[in-house]
Every structure is written in C-alpha cells, then in structure tokens.
Amino acid sequence: MQLEYFHLIDRIVELKIDEKKIVVEAQVPKESTIFEGHFPGYPLMPGVLLIESMAQTSGWLLLGLLKFERMPILAAVKEAKVRGSVFPGDVITIEAGLAHEGSGYAMTEAKIRVGGKLRANSTLTFTLIPFPNSDMRGHMEAMAQRIGFPHQAINP
Amino acid sequence: MSSTFDQVATIIAETCDIPRDTITPESHAIDDLGIDSLDFLDIAFAIDKAFGIKLPLEKWTQEVNDGKATTEQYFVLKNLSARIDELVAAKGASA
Numbered sequence: 001m002q003l004e005y006f007h008l009i010d011r012i013v014e015l016k017i018d019e020k021k022i023v024v025e026a027q028v029p030k031e032s033t034i035f036e037g038h039f040p041g042y043p044l045m046p047g048v049l050l051i052e053s054m055a056q057t058s059g060w061l062l063l064g065l066l067k068f069e070r071m072p073i074l075a076a077v078k079e080a081k082v083r084g085s086v087f088p089g090d091v092i093t094i095e096a097g098l099a100h101e102g103s104g105y106a107m108t109e110a111k112i113r114v115g116g117k118l119r120a121n122s123t124l125t126f127t128l129i130p131f132p133n134s135d136m137r138g139h140m141e142a143m144a145q146r147i148g149f150p151h152q153a154i155n156p
Numbered sequence: 157m158s159s160t161f162d163q164v165a166t167i168i169a170e171t172c173d174i175p176r177d178t179i180t181p182e183s184h185a186i187d188d189l190g191i192d193s194l195d196f197l198d199i200a201f202a203i204d205k206a207f208g209i210k211l212p213l214e215k216w217t218q219e220v221n222d223g224k225a226t227t228e229q230y231f232v233l234k235n236l237s238a239r240i241d242e243l244v245a246a247k248g249a250s251a
Contacts, residue, residue, distance in 0.1 A: 075194055075197065076194060076197070076198075100201055100204065100205070101210075102197070102200055102201060102204055102210060102211065102213065103200070103210055103211055103212050103213040103214045103215070104213050104214040104217075105197050105200070105201075105213075107201060125197060125198075125201075127197070
C-alpha cells in the first residue's frame with residue numbers, strides 16, 4: 001500500500017469472473033504522514049481510505065469483467081459502515097462482488113476484513129466510461145501487472 | 157396490479173424524495189423533476205430490478221447526443237413507461 005500515491009491494493013488473491021467476485025490483500029504501512037495527524041498517539045487508517053480501498057477492489061473486479069474495455073469511476077457510496085478500526089501494519093483482505101450491471105453503470109458490494117473479522121463494508125456505484133486516453137489505460141495496465149492481475153482469468 | 161407508470165412514479169418518489177402527487181405521466185424526469193444523471197442511475201437500478209430488464213441508458217444517451225432522438229422520447233414518464241413495457245415484452249418474447 002502506497003498511501004501517498006493512493007495505491008491501496010498490494011495484490012490480487014483471487015479473481016473469479018464466473019462468480020463475479022474478487023479478493024485482494026494489502027498491508028497498511030506502519031508509518032505515514034497521514035498517521036501523524038490521524039491521530040497523534042492513536043494512529044488509525046482513515047475511514048475514507050477504507051472506502052477507497054473497497055472502491056479500488058471493486059474497480060479491479062469491474063475491469064476484469066469488462067476486459068479492460070471500460071474504466072470504472074466511483075459515482076456513489078451507499079451504506080458504508082466502518083465496523084472496527086484498522087491500524088498501521090494491519091493486513092487487510094478486501095472482497096468485492098458484482099451486485100448489478102446496468103447500462104453504463106455497475107454496483108458492487110465490498111467488505112474489508114482483518115484476521116477474518118469484518119471491519120468495513122459498503123455498496124458502491126460506478127459509471128463505466130471509455131478510457132479517456134492511452135496514458136490512463138497504460139497506467140492501469142501497469143498497475144494490473146504490479147498487483148498480479150490474472151489476465152488468464154479474462155482471456156482463458 | 158399497478159400500471160408501469162405507477163410503479164415508476166413510486167420508484168422516483170422513493171429514490172429522489174419527490175412528493176408522489178407531483179409526478180405525472182407528462183413529467184419530464186430531468187426538466188420537470190430535476191433528476192440528475194447520478195440520481196437517475198439509482199432510478200435505473202430500481203427499474204432494472206423491479207421489471208427484470210436492463211434500461212439501455214447508454215444507447216438512449218447516444219441517440220440523444222447524435223440528434224436521432226429527443227430526451228422527451230425517453231424521459232417523459234409516460235414515454236419511459238412505454239419503453240419499459242416494450243423491454244418487458246421483448247424479454248418475454250425471447251424467453
């Protein structure tokens with residue numbers, strides 16, 4: 001996890017295209033300037049970053065389902081609940097599943113667990129847009145390689 | 157069984173917190189009811205679920221942008237309801 005670059009996913013553990021589900025992992029860094037302010041003496045992973053990590057997880061699922069032909073952009077956050085704290089150094093497991101695929105949009109349900117215990121969940125809406133330029137697409141493909149996106153899952 | 161319009165009006169009222177009695181078959185979802193594109197996604201989701209269809213929003217938007225259709229054809233509620241009926245009928249025919 002590189003908080004300063006908003007890279008919140010370390011690796012894809014499992015991508016099941018037929019079940020429309022994904023599991024990823026990430027380790028919260030032990031040190032970050034974010035924790036100097038949030039909070040001194042009691043560093044906590046901010047809830048908005050937990051939501052963003054669920055959005056990024058859902059995004060990788062949607063990129064897989066869409067075979068990298070569209071880019072999912074977060075449009076709405078519903079029913080987000082932070083059920084427990086996530087601390088520096090924690091390894092988080094995030095799972096996401098497709099709840100609905102509409103025309104030009106999709107909804108997912110995502111959960112964050114630490115050591116098997118549920119820490120956050122949300123229902124998210126994405127608009128699915130054409131890649132606006134080759135730079136963005138190239139960046140996403142490089143990121144996919146970095147986190148071990150299983151291309152064989154979408155091109156068997 | 158309530159009409160398609162009644163179901164759509166109820167969905168819009170509940171999704172966008174618009175008084176039900178202000179929603180008529182002649183209401184334009186965007187121009188009259190002030191529903192924006194993001195709120196319309198919630199409405200589309202509820203309609204997709206309620207009717208077991210997939211509103212072709214991208215196709216409609218493209219047709220409007222290309223000047224091949226007007227927003228009234230798809231977003232005046234009596235017309236939206238007619239489109240939903242067509243999609244439900246087409247789904248039934250192909251099942």
